[in-house]
Amino acid sequence: MKIHEYQAKKLFGKYRIPVPRGSVAAYSDEAVRIAQELSGFPVVVKAQIHAGGRGRGGGIRLAASSDEVRFVADEMIGMNLITRQTGSAGRLVRKVLVEEGLTIVREFYLSILVDRASAGIMVMASSAGGVNIEETAARTPENIIKVFINPLGGLQPYHCRQAGFGLGLDGSALKQFMTLLASLYRLFVDYDCSLVEINPLVMTADGRLMAVDAKVDVDGNALFRQKEIGTFFDENEVDPLEVEAEKYQLKYINLGGTIGNLVNGAGLAMATMDIIKTSGALPANFLDVGGGASAEMVEHGLRIILSDTHVKGILINIFGGILRCDVLAEGVVRAAGKTGINVPVVIRMEGTNVKQGRRILTESGLNFMTATDLRDAAEKVALIAGN
């Protein structure tokens, strides 16, 4: 789960990781008041959305006076910010973070993440801060320092020294870095993070190491024990259909194509999306109803797919193991009755109680196309897509 920069900085504050002074505002009046309470101008106004690349998109700006703060905040709040991570639709800005301006002499990159290959935790640092880390990785991979940590032993001072000396730090800067990294690691573990990233981490002209940006991603599987993070959830940042789907334990992602699909299991769902593409169409969504879906879940899944007006047809692909085919068929028929499915539907099912399931579909009198196997399903999808 993603959280906003201002929320991440609240967590940083708790762990005494230095961040610029400032606060978040939803109105320009508020932004001006915050700016006036800081130690002078210029101040920085930062759009709060869950996407990177804000600077280049015009979402991070300097303001040299109260009037400028008002002007910038008015322009930013309510704007549709487009960055390399938002796609062409952009993201509506609802809040801005107003912070003190700093005189910066050096910029670094620092992150902690889960490394699946070593089943450990990895610290990644680079002296090329402020730059997109993917660019550094592609251009000058030797400039990236990686330190691997066994989660059982945890972060040790030598890990911090490896990263700190690697960045070319010494004296007071090295000391500050070691304290900061140790705190960041504690935050990472305490909050079940999958990623914490500071880009840039800066050295100010008066010799202070400070996190100018803050990104914290939390493992969704751990939210049951991370109540505080749960309160940070901002449903404006998520596709409303995804939020709706989550209420019924469905995993839905809108993909912008025209052929909707409903599948049990993530792997089979991805493979089904691929089949739609091979058939000459584009998948409208990813929808995994899970292993043990009920008739009700199937019904809600279909309703969510149909609420996307781009959908021209639907492919249902179920391999019934735990989810029985008769249960699936009942859900489809019920959904058809309630929502009035007005696009062609291809149904391919296999596994437990497949005969009963097919009978329910036939006897419903509804106009479904049944497919005998995946190849047959692909051909029928191609037919719908051609219409």
Place this chain on the structure above:
Amino acid sequence: MSIFVNKNSRLLVQGITGHEGSFHARQCINYGTNVVAGVTPGKGGQFMDDVPVFNTVQDGVAETGADCSLIFVPPVFAADAILEAADSGIGVIVAITEGIPIMDMLKVRNSLAGKKCRLIGPNCPGIITPGQFKAGIMPGQIHKPGSIGVISRSGTLTFEVVNQLSLRNIGQSTCLGIGGDPVVGTDFIDCLAAFEEDSETKGIVMVGEIGGSAEEEAAAFVRDSMTKPVVGFVAGLTAPPGRRMGHAGAIVSGGSGTAESKIEVMKECGLHVCEDLGRLGEFCEEVF
């Protein structure tokens, strides 16, 4: 023959009195699996059908000689359940549970390092040696005894693959799902190495998906250390970038998380790559 489990394996089910645990324990028994014990803390002394229930895995192993465990406990308690099984001398631990926090799995994986036990999963459908032993949630009837090994990161996609094989009379030696989580106990290479050693296995189908670099590493292993033919399939050609792979995680794998790059590496390493799931059965018939 088979890998990891066979007709002599003795299964203990952790969470046997729960809704899913009892349902699937019965399915395993119906398939012919020797289910010798169940564990639910606080319900020791009871029975689930004819299966004795114990308070601890240690008690269950001592009383019944169980050597394989199947875990259905909820995510909150799953790491504890895996570690309990490992410390009680269980040889093969199969964790079905989906949704275990990754921090817990990091600790489990590193705690198990160097121990004489194998963890399969979590977030997996389990393992089956057709006609002999099933520890998992797969529909038993679609499997057929034979000589092809199947390894996958997914559940229902594995069923699809197995079904296509069985319909074409291609039987299986052992089929297992290694799990869809970022950190799992057994990887493709462990399974490939075991299938290579297994005298009854003549070929392997490996079903991968986007994310991480397990498929690429497995492909290199096939090139360097295997003599048996391997068919590869990768799901997720149309998956949107960034939705499943974390921002910084993508760097670690150096852009190798996409389906395209996985397929390319598999081909370079001499795997027989099938790009159309609808024709996988046919494809395997030609290769094997």
